[in-house]
Amino acid sequence: xxxxxxxxxxxxxxxxxxxxxxxxxxxxxxxxxxxxxxxxxxxxxxxxxxxxxxxxxxxxxxxxxxxxxxxxxxxxxxxxxxxxxxxxxxxxxxxxxxxxxxxxxxxxxxxxxxxxxxxxxxxxxxxxxxxxxxxxxxxxxxxxxxxxxxxxxxxxxxxxxxxxxxxxxxxxxxxxxxxxxxxxxxxxxxxxxxxxxxxxxxxxxxxxx
Amino acid sequence: xxxxxxxxxxxxxxxxxxxxxxxxxxxxxxxxxxxxxxxxxxxxxxxxxxxxxxxxxxxxxxxxxxxxxxxxxxxxxxxxxxxxxxxxxxxxxxxxxxxxxxxxxxxxxxxxxxxxxxxxxxxxxxxxxxxxxxxxxxxxxxxxxxxxxxxxxxxxxxxxxxxxxxxxxxxxxxxxxxxxxxxxxxxx
Numbered sequence: 001x002x003x004x005x006x007x008x009x010x011x012x013x014x015x016x017x018x019x020x021x022x023x024x025x026x027x028x029x030x031x032x033x034x035x036x037x038x039x040x041x042x043x044x045x046x047x048x049x050x051x052x053x054x055x056x057x058x059x060x061x062x063x064x065x066x067x068x069x070x071x072x073x074x075x076x077x078x079x080x081x082x083x084x085x086x087x088x089x090x091x092x093x094x095x096x097x098x099x100x101x102x103x104x105x106x107x108x109x110x111x112x113x114x115x116x117x118x119x120x121x122x123x124x125x126x127x128x129x130x131x132x133x134x135x136x137x138x139x140x141x142x143x144x145x146x147x148x149x150x151x152x153x154x155x156x157x158x159x160x161x162x163x164x165x166x167x168x169x170x171x172x173x174x175x176x177x178x179x180x181x182x183x184x185x186x187x188x189x190x191x192x193x194x195x196x197x198x199x200x201x202x203x204x205x206x207x208x209x
Numbered sequence: 210x211x212x213x214x215x216x217x218x219x220x221x222x223x224x225x226x227x228x229x230x231x232x233x234x235x236x237x238x239x240x241x242x243x244x245x246x247x248x249x250x251x252x253x254x255x256x257x258x259x260x261x262x263x264x265x266x267x268x269x270x271x272x273x274x275x276x277x278x279x280x281x282x283x284x285x286x287x288x289x290x291x292x293x294x295x296x297x298x299x300x301x302x303x304x305x306x307x308x309x310x311x312x313x314x315x316x317x318x319x320x321x322x323x324x325x326x327x328x329x330x331x332x333x334x335x336x337x338x339x340x341x342x343x344x345x346x347x348x349x350x351x352x353x354x355x356x357x358x359x360x361x362x363x364x365x366x367x368x369x370x371x372x373x374x375x376x377x378x379x380x381x382x383x384x385x386x387x388x389x390x391x392x393x394x395x396x397x
Contacts, residue, residue, distance in 0.1 A: 050386075072263075
């Protein structure tokens with residue numbers, strides 16, 4: 001065994017971390033190497049002396065001890081801040097959840113605000129040439145043919161002709177004449193939540209394309 | 210099962226001063242002893258202990274009951290002691306060995322206070338030598354050695370207290386032990 005290795009094993013041995021098999025190896029080396037034997041003795045002596053020195057010759061009288069206790073207790077801030085309430089502690093312990101909750105709240109309230117503010121008539125669709133807008137009524141005249149979807153926000157939709165696509169009415173009403181022909185889906189959205197969902201899905205699908 | 214300390218901490222958090230006094234009583238002497246072994250100065254050791262409890266009091270609500278209370282409080286105490294050792298000579302590093310005196314570093318130059326508990330007793334030469342050797346240990350070894358020999362913590366526990374990997378703790382124990390061995394080699 002190399003002496004450098006032996007020194008490492010000596011330290012492990014003193015740390016109580018030397019596997020049993022290696023103890024025999026170390027012992028064999030110590031038997032054959034006087035230098036390492038001396039080193040081991042010195043280390044053991046150091047170990048014992050350090051232990052003893054750290055532990056003893058330190059006298060704290062009961063009086064000193066109680067004086068220090070008094071000093072500590074009187075140095076504490078008298079009034080504790082009332083931070084221990086359940087809510088603030090919960091927030092402090094769950095930062096990620098708190099941030100997420102605040103985020104959702106802000107998003108939701110801004111959507112709600114948009115929902116309430118938005119009272120302007122809006123008509124959307126790829127083909128609006130034949131659509132007639134009068135006041136808050138959006139009419140698809142009889143005989144007209146609209147290629148694509150039609151979306152009406154905050155107004156009445158009056159479908160007399162043909163729509164080759166979906167018709168969506170948001171916070172408004174829809175009148176369908178018997179002559180009307182709508183090839184796609186007809187959707188009426190009145191509830192804030194439906195509207196919210198509609199906004200989310202349309203913005204996500206517009207992102208996707 | 211919840212530890213005594215964690216229970217006392219909760220009571221103290223609710224404003225029970227007596228519960229906090231019990232925590233102080235449990236740890237005060239241990240911490241004082243430890244701080245003294247790190248700083249070798251009674252006044253400073255007392256200041257550190259006071260500081261430790263002040264911090265514990267202020268941060269009680271941040272105590273994580275899954276961690277051992279002793280680990281937490283020793284961590285605060287060792288950090289404060291190391292801070293103090295660093296502040297003693299801000300101009301140059303204490304760990305650097307000085308050129309003129311072989312094997313002596315900044316710590317050896319600092320006059321230790323006369324009112325040491327050791328001086329109140331009659332020390333043998335051997336004890337004086339080992340005392341001197343421990344006093345001159347560089348700070349990063351000293352904290353490890355104090356926790357190892359005084360508090361008799363395991364390497365893993367020392368790693369938890371000092372927030373370092375066990376391998377680092379091991380290396381420091383080995384180097385610290387060799388440091389002491391060399392200091393004592395020709396004197397004993």
